Amino acid sequence: MADTTKRLQGHHALLTGAGGGIGLAVTAAFLAEGARCTALDIAPAPSAGLQALLAAYPQALAYRSADVTRVAALDALVAAAAAQFGVVDLLFNNAAVFDLAPLLEASESSYDRIFAVNVKGLFFVMQAVLKALVAAGRGGSIINLASQAGRRGEALVAHYCASKAAVISYTQSAALAMAPHGIRVNAISPGVVDTPMWSEVDALFARYEGLAIGEKKRAVGLAVPLGRMGVPQDIAGAAVFLASAESSYITAQTLNVDGGNVMS
Numbered sequence: 001m002a003d004t005t006k007r008l009q010g011h012h013a014l015l016t017g018a019g020g021g022i023g024l025a026v027t028a029a030f031l032a033e034g035a036r037c038t039a040l041d042i043a044p045a046p047s048a049g050l051q052a053l054l055a056a057y058p059q060a061l062a063y064r065s066a067d068v069t070r071v072a073a074l075d076a077l078v079a080a081a082a083a084q085f086g087v088v089d090l091l092f093n094n095a096a097v098f099d100l101a102p103l104l105e106a107s108e109s110s111y112d113r114i115f116a117v118n119v120k121g122l123f124f125v126m127q128a129v130l131k132a133l134v135a136a137g138r139g140g141s142i143i144n145l146a147s148q149a150g151r152r153g154e155a156l157v158a159h160y161c162a163s164k165a166a167v168i169s170y171t172q173s174a175a176l177a178m179a180p181h182g183i184r185v186n187a188i189s190p191g192v193v194d195t196p197m198w199s200e201v202d203a204l205f206a207r208y209e210g211l212a213i214g215e216k217k218r219a220v221g222l223a224v225p226l227g228r229m230g231v232p233q234d235i236a237g238a239a240v241f242l243a244s245a246e247s248s249y250i251t252a253q254t255l256n257v258d259g260g261n262v263m264s
């Protein structure tokens with residue numbers, strides 16, 4: 001008999017950027033709550049963390065290597081995932097890249113890369129999932145990954161901040177467009193989370209602010225009202241909540257999961 005205590009039983013989640021920090025933790029949480037999961041990442045083979053999950057959940061987890069910026073391939077990818085585990089009715093839209101530079105040096109190539117993944121990829125993955133969901137006449141829940149960086153600009157981080165502000169805006173537009181279909185669209189806005197991305201962030205701040213490696217990471221952790229950087233598992237509870245029926249009257253919101261950094 002199905003375990004009705006699991007909050008995502010009977011659902012199929014697509015998670016992008018699932019090989020990395022937050023995506024991997026949320027994949028583990030969705031599986032533990034009974035969802036079937038398609039984990040997508042640009043890496044040709046699953047990361048070590050995903051390999052462990054594939055061994056633990058051989059019937060419920062599949063890995064697909066794809067680049068979210070290759071828009072022409074996305075409909076087929078969503079259809080292939082659906083052929084395996086049923087219509088995708090949960091999306092954890094998480095793949096993103098980071099870069100920073102002083103404003104007068106912020107380059108076109110950096111802009112193109114950040115907007116291709118964080119904005120174009122995120123929008124068209126969401127659209128591909130929504131097209132299939134609407135065609136199937138099914139409800140569902142979309143969770144986009146924004147950032148505290150999307151709430152206000154930063155002198156060194158213009159392109160990335162703008163990309164995350166776009167995520168918040170697309171979340172609101174999609175939520176309004178999809179409300180008549182019973183599909184909810186929300187975003188999670190993390191603060192500072194200790195993931196592979198933050199090693200890159202720390203190294204870039206070290207270069208441009210003349211800091212030692214690790215210094216920026218320590219400082220941002222101490223500045224969090226709850227007194228520490230987040231860990232990927234800190235995002236998982238909010239993700240399961242927004243995916244589950246417990247949040248059935250919540251849409252168009254961007255939820256700060258950041259230890260108190262941003263107040264709203």
Ligand SMILES: NC(=O)c1ccc[n+]([C@@H]2O[C@H](COP(=O)([O-])OP(=O)(O)OC[C@H]3O[C@@H](n4cnc5c(N)ncnc54)[C@H](O)[C@@H]3O)[C@@H](O)[C@H]2O)c1
Pocket residue numbers: 016017018019020021022023040041042043066067068069093094095096097117121145146147148149189190191192193194195196197198
């Ligand atoms: N770590 C933080 O402090 C923080 C803070 C705010 C928001 N976020 C957001 O949370 C999300 C997850 O961040 P993270 O820290 O876990 O990052 P991460 O770098 O650890 O993981 C991101 C994953 O996305 C994948 N990816 C990158 N480009 C891709 C592409 N074109 N197609 C498919 N996959 C691709 C990477 O391979 C990686 O596995 C991102 O949207 C990020 O912007 C992170």
